[in-house]
Amino acid sequence: MSATGIAILASATEALEAAKRLAPGLSRRAAHYDHRGEFPAEDFAELREAGLLGLFVPQRLGGLGACYADYVAVALELGRAAGPTALIFNMHASMTGALASTPDALVRALGGSDQALRARDRLLTAALNGSLFAVAMSERGTGARLSELNTTYAREGDAFVLRGAKSFVSGAGHVDGYLVAARAQERNEPVVSYFFVPAGDGVRVEASWDSLGMRATASHDVAFDVHLPADALLGGVEGLALLLAQVMPQWLVASYAAVYVGVATAALEEAARQATTRGLGRLPALRARLGRADAEVAAARLCVLEAARAVDAAPGTPETNRAVWRAKLMAGDVAAAVASSMLEAIGASASRRGNPLERLYRDARCGALQPATSDVCADYLGLAALGADPNAGADEPRW
Numbered sequence: 252m253s254a255t256g257i258a259i260l261a262s263a264t265e266a267l268e269a270a271k272r273l274a275p276g277l278s279r280r281a282a283h284y285d286h287r288g289e290f291p292a293e294d295f296a297e298l299r300e301a302g303l304l305g306l307f308v309p310q311r312l313g314g315l316g317a318c319y320a321d322y323v324a325v326a327l328e329l330g331r332a333a334g335p336t337a338l339i340f341n342m343h344a345s346m347t348g349a350l351a352s353t354p355d356a357l358v359r360a361l362g363g364s365d366q367a368l369r370a371r372d373r374l375l376t377a378a379l380n381g382s383l384f385a386v387a388m389s390e391r392g393t394g395a396r397l398s399e400l401n402t403t404y405a406r407e408g409d410a411f412v413l414r415g416a417k418s419f420v421s422g423a424g425h426v427d428g429y430l431v432a433a434r435a436q437e438r439n440e441p442v443v444s445y446f447f448v449p450a451g452d453g454v455r456v457e458a459s460w461d462s463l464g465m466r467a468t469a470s471h472d473v474a475f476d477v478h479l480p481a482d483a484l485l486g487g488v489e490g491l492a493l494l495l496a497q498v499m500p501q502w503l504v505a506s507y508a509a510v511y512v513g514v515a516t517a518a519l520e521e522a523a524r525q526a527t528t529r530g531l532g533r534l535p536a537l538r539a540r541l542g543r544a545d546a547e548v549a550a551a552r553l554c555v556l557e558a559a560r561a562v563d564a565a566p567g568t569p570e571t572n573r574a575v576w577r578a579k580l581m582a583g584d585v586a587a588a589v590a591s592s593m594l595e596a597i598g599a600s601a602s603r604r605g606n607p608l609e610r611l612y613r614d615a616r617c618g619a620l621q622p623a624t625s626d627v628c629a630d631y632l633g634l635a636a637l638g639a640d641p642n643a644g645a646d647e648p649r650w
């Protein structure tokens with residue numbers, strides 16, 4: 252336990268055990284937060300105290316130094332317990348994971364300075380001490396197409412001015428800071444960079460999130476009008492966003508795949524529970540639905556675990572990146588299909604508000620919609636199957 256009352260995780264096993272220990276509480280509160288469309292504050296108080304916000308912080312800074320597969324194991328558990336909580340956690344993890352896993356040598360080779368590396372370490376240390384971060388990339392109309400962002404930044408002396416409006420910012424208003432993607436003003440070609448913007452002056456949250464599923468993610472709109480110091484530019488290099496999307500797709504494309512496999516697992520388990528309670532297990536058609544769902548969830552899980560193994564063993568290779576895109580496609584499609592089938596298996600009573608399957612169905616529906624959407628993942632994999640370069644071969648830019 253640190254002086255801040257936050258547990259210090261000594262191993263990946265401890266992190267997974269913490270997630271398993273907290274899961275019943277998350278699961279118990281999920282209906283309440285969904286019903287009210289509220290940020291799951293108690294869940295995050297517990298995740299913070301358990302030390303899970305520092306999962307990716309390297310050992311040299313006093314953290315656990317988790318690998319990608321360690322994160323996936325935790326996210327599968329959290330997603331099974333409470334999808335929205337796992338999704339907000341995923342945004343924090345994708346930012347801290349990307350910061351922690353980009354080698355210093357690569358940052359320097361791209362032109363990053365010692366000042367940028369020190370700024371990165373300060374953010375990771377803050378996460379270890381319980382700070383929670385959000386990702387503010389998407390915009391209304393533009394979605395996650397980085398090259399078309401309307402949020403811009405400009406240099407002002409050795410500082411930056413950043414202005415724009417973001418949408419779908421999970422955790423908005425409840426986090427300590429935002430990773431904001433912005434386009435360089437007055438440049439013809441899209442130069443898209445990441446900035447760290449602390450919550451506070453110049454950051455205005457508009458409580459706009461009222462959605463079909465993942466209602467408890469507080470994914471509100473956020474307007475930014477801020478002056479930032481030079482070291483707010485992450486990596487210390489402009490133009491990193493589009494490059495990272497291609498070479499480290501696990502953070503942008505697939506880190507939430509584990510969340511949605513968790514949600515699909517919960518839908519299957521909940522349907523089996525309700526079928527047992529209601530004596531529906533005697534129906535062959537219902538058993539077949541459960542059986543198919545079991546196989547589909549297991550296949551999606553294996554896909555996600557295989558992608559995680561590949562990311563840790565050989566990050567950025569074409570094979571690894573295909574595994575990453577495959578995992579996102581499988582997770583999004585399987586979650587939606589399994590939750591829909593489980594709702595139908597149990598029948599109309601499962602569609603009533605208050606039935607856990609109704610909530611899981613709505614949450615599961617969101618996986619395929621998050622970028623890269625299932626259609627976009629399938630296009631990437633289709634191009635690769637045709638022997639084309641899946642990054643360069645698409646007619647429409649993906650980012």
Ligand SMILES: Cc1cc2nc3c(=O)[nH]c(=O)nc-3n(C[C@H](O)[C@H](O)[C@H](O)COP(=O)(O)OP(=O)(O)OC[C@H]3O[C@@H](n4cnc5c(N)ncnc54)[C@H](O)[C@@H]3O)c2cc1C
Pocket residue numbers: 338342385386387388389390391392393394395418419420421422464465468470617620621622624625626627630647648649650
């Ligand atoms: C629950 C939830 C939480 C979220 N949290 C965050 C968050 O914390 N931070 C954040 O930045 N964003 C977040 N998002 C936003 C999300 O990541 C997307 O940016 C957003 O859903 C894009 O929405 P859009 O309506 O613009 O659709 P688009 O993604 O633009 O899609 C519209 C249609 O066009 C298709 N399409 C899109 N691009 C291509 C292409 N290149 N080629 C072919 N077809 C294409 C899609 O498949 C889809 O059919 C969240 C979304 C959800 C649902």
